[in-house]
Amino acid sequence: MSDSNKGPTRRQAHERKLKRRSMILAAISTSVVVAALVILIPLTPGWERVKQSFFNWDIVVRTFPKLLNAFLLDVAIFAWSVPLIAALGLAIALARDVRDPVFYPLRLFGILYTDIFRGVPVVLVVYLIGFGIPGLGLQRPFNSPYLWGTVALVLTYAAYVAEIFRSGIESIHASQRNAALSLGMSPSDTMRFVILPQAIRRVVPAQMNILIALQKDVALLSFIGPVEIFRQAGVFKSLLASFTPYVVAAAIFLVVTIPATRLADHMLAKQNRARS
Amino acid sequence: MTSPLKLMALAAALSVSASTALAAGPCATGKTLHDGTLTIATGNPAYFPWVIDDAPESGKGFEAAVAYAVAGKMGFDADHVSWVRASFDESIQPGAKNFDVNMQQFSITADRDKVVDFSAPYYTSAMAVLTTKQIVEGGAKPTLDSLRKLKWGAQASTTAVPMLVGLVNPDSDPMLYNDNADVSAALQAGQIDAALFDLPTALFLAAVTVNDGVVLGQFPAERSTNPDQFGMLMEEGNPLKFCIDEAINALKQDGTLAKLEATWLAESTGVPVIK
Numbered sequence: 001m002s003d004s005n006k007g008p009t010r011r012q013a014h015e016r017k018l019k020r021r022s023m024i025l026a027a028i029s030t031s032v033v034v035a036a037l038v039i040l041i042p043l044t045p046g047w048e049r050v051k052q053s054f055f056n057w058d059i060v061v062r063t064f065p066k067l068l069n070a071f072l073l074d075v076a077i078f079a080w081s082v083p084l085i086a087a088l089g090l091a092i093a094l095a096r097d098v099r100d101p102v103f104y105p106l107r108l109f110g111i112l113y114t115d116i117f118r119g120v121p122v123v124l125v126v127y128l129i130g131f132g133i134p135g136l137g138l139q140r141p142f143n144s145p146y147l148w149g150t151v152a153l154v155l156t157y158a159a160y161v162a163e164i165f166r167s168g169i170e171s172i173h174a175s176q177r178n179a180a181l182s183l184g185m186s187p188s189d190t191m192r193f194v195i196l197p198q199a200i201r202r203v204v205p206a207q208m209n210i211l212i213a214l215q216k217d218v219a220l221l222s223f224i225g226p227v228e229i230f231r232q233a234g235v236f237k238s239l240l241a242s243f244t245p246y247v248v249a250a251a252i253f254l255v256v257t258i259p260a261t262r263l264a265d266h267m268l269a270k271q272n273r274a275r276s
Numbered sequence: 277m278t279s280p281l282k283l284m285a286l287a288a289a290l291s292v293s294a295s296t297a298l299a300a301g302p303c304a305t306g307k308t309l310h311d312g313t314l315t316i317a318t319g320n321p322a323y324f325p326w327v328i329d330d331a332p333e334s335g336k337g338f339e340a341a342v343a344y345a346v347a348g349k350m351g352f353d354a355d356h357v358s359w360v361r362a363s364f365d366e367s368i369q370p371g372a373k374n375f376d377v378n379m380q381q382f383s384i385t386a387d388r389d390k391v392v393d394f395s396a397p398y399y400t401s402a403m404a405v406l407t408t409k410q411i412v413e414g415g416a417k418p419t420l421d422s423l424r425k426l427k428w429g430a431q432a433s434t435t436a437v438p439m440l441v442g443l444v445n446p447d448s449d450p451m452l453y454n455d456n457a458d459v460s461a462a463l464q465a466g467q468i469d470a471a472l473f474d475l476p477t478a479l480f481l482a483a484v485t486v487n488d489g490v491v492l493g494q495f496p497a498e499r500s501t502n503p504d505q506f507g508m509l510m511e512e513g514n515p516l517k518f519c520i521d522e523a524i525n526a527l528k529q530d531g532t533l534a535k536l537e538a539t540w541l542a543e544s545t546g547v548p549v550i551k
Contacts, residue, residue: 049370053391131458134465143466145451225451225462231432235452238433241368241391 052242059244063236067245070232071252074218077150077228081214084154089161094191096166110162117159123220126152130224149221157214164206168199205271208264212257229253303519304350308376314352316343317375320361323456324480325540326381332359338476338540339379342398345532346508349523364433367509368392376516377508381474383435384507393514394507396521398533401504403439403495404478404547407470408463409488416469418493418550420444427451429459429468435504436472443495444472460485474504476541493550 008016041047096110117125129152134143141147172195180190222231229249236245309315318339321330327337335344335354347357360375367378368391377395384394405423407416416422423444430436432452440450451468453459459471463486473481475494482489497503508524510517527533 046370053368053370131461131465134467135461138466140466145462145467222452223454223458225429225453225467227449227452231452235432235437237368238364239385239387239435239438241388243365243369 088158092162093165168203205268317362317378397505401474426469
């Protein structure tokens with residue numbers, strides 16, 4: 001009794017010592033690796049050329065404002081795509097969950113949909129829809145690459161999002177559904193008030209990962225015309241014969257995606273703690 | 277009578293053999309990637325009319341023909357020219373290259389010249405406006421005022437992009453695409469009204485690729501402050517540059533380049549000049 005009032009127990013002291021020791025080791029090994037990289041890479045024979053081509057400060061200064069401006073288009077496409085993806089993804093997930101045999105075609109559609117759009121590379125979907133559908137002879141503004149590029153992104157990402165929602169829905173124990181039904185709730189009310197609120201909350205961290213992936217894939221719309229950051233960087237690359245604009249674009253992406261990734265990790269860790 | 281003739285014939289034969297003996301002549305010796313062979317890169321695919329049927333080995337098409345003419349002047353016969361495919365990106369990336377020169381309508385610009393070497397120009401191109409019959413019927417005219425109102429497209433990796441801003445300065449932001457095929461697709465789908473290309477490419481796309489394609493007008497080469505001149509691209513500091521420049525200048529002087537232009541590049545006098 002008196003021991004615990006005096007301060008840490010011997011066990012705690014020992015653990016603290018271990019922790020300090022491992023932190024010192026981690027700091028030493030990290031600085032050795034960083035120092036080796038910083039010293040060794042510039043010693044390679046091609047470093048001057050690589051530096052000139054990829055890390056040219058003059059070009060960074062010249063291209064940054066326009067690249068940042070082009071990035072706003074990425075953000076805009078992202079912003080209007082997300083609600084559409086969430087809505088369509090949820091609808092597909094629900095279609096795959098219908099249990100009435102009469103509605104089996106709906107279920108079949110859901111299965112085919114997720115199979116096809118998860119199986120085809122995004123860039124191909126962007127190409128086929130972005131050039132193919134306007135080619136049917138639609139008039140402006142209904143042939144806009146922004147419109148059909150967004151459709152392509154939404155169709156593809158909704159397939160992933162639907163699968164994640166479905167996993168969330170299936171993770172809710174069947175007893176909850178049965179309990180709700182036995183209380184006299186209709187199947188749709190059961191889904192709406194009992195299953196979905198739990199299911200959606202459970203899959204939020206996984207959906208965050210999809211959002212991060214989407215944030216990067218927005219750049220694929222550049223294939224069908226819009227001049228967003230990736231395309232703008234490509235133009236600079238070609239005019240200045242330097243890859244530095246790509247590095248600048250990558251840095252701009254990271255400024256957005258790293259906080260988002262950290263947030264997703266944090267949410268996932270919180271959820272895991274809550275579960276255990 | 278016979279002996280002088282014989283002598284002359286002998287001398288001629290000797291001089292021929294002497295010039296072939298100097299093949300891969302003193303200038304280029306030891307400077308190429310593979311000894312005795314000139315390795316030339318082109319696009320994948322290589323486009324008409326620069327290379328016909330994507331087969332540069334045939335020597336057909338303007339750039340293929342110029343390549344063999346330059347190689348010939350440098351002392352490489354047709355058997356000692358080998359072709360590879362390389363993108364623009366591969367040409368500007370640091371490190372070893374798989375070609376001696378890369379030839380695919382690369383425009384010479386000061387910024388690019390800091391990173392790679394260009395040969396003397398082998399062609400000076402006018403820029404031209406590619407559009408469709410529907411747009412022309414809709415009232416588009418070869419005047420700057422009319423062009424400014426169109427929705428523009430261009431291939432992203434070309435100097436057409438800054439030229440578009442410099443020459444036309446369109447009201448709405450241009451759309452940019454990966455290659456000619458994509459620009460044509462967008463034009464066909466009505467997503468853009470017009471696209472800026474070098475004149476030979478525009479004439480080809482209008483005639484073959486784009487349905488109802490029309491070349492509305494051209495900006496003559498002299499008009500742009502920075503004329504679009506095509507040069508062969510080499511790695512920065514490539515010692516071959518001197519030999520290649522010499523060969524190109526010789527071809528220019530003896531009229532070969534002009535002859536090849538007349539053979540392979542379509543007649544462009546019918547295209548109205550933009551006012």
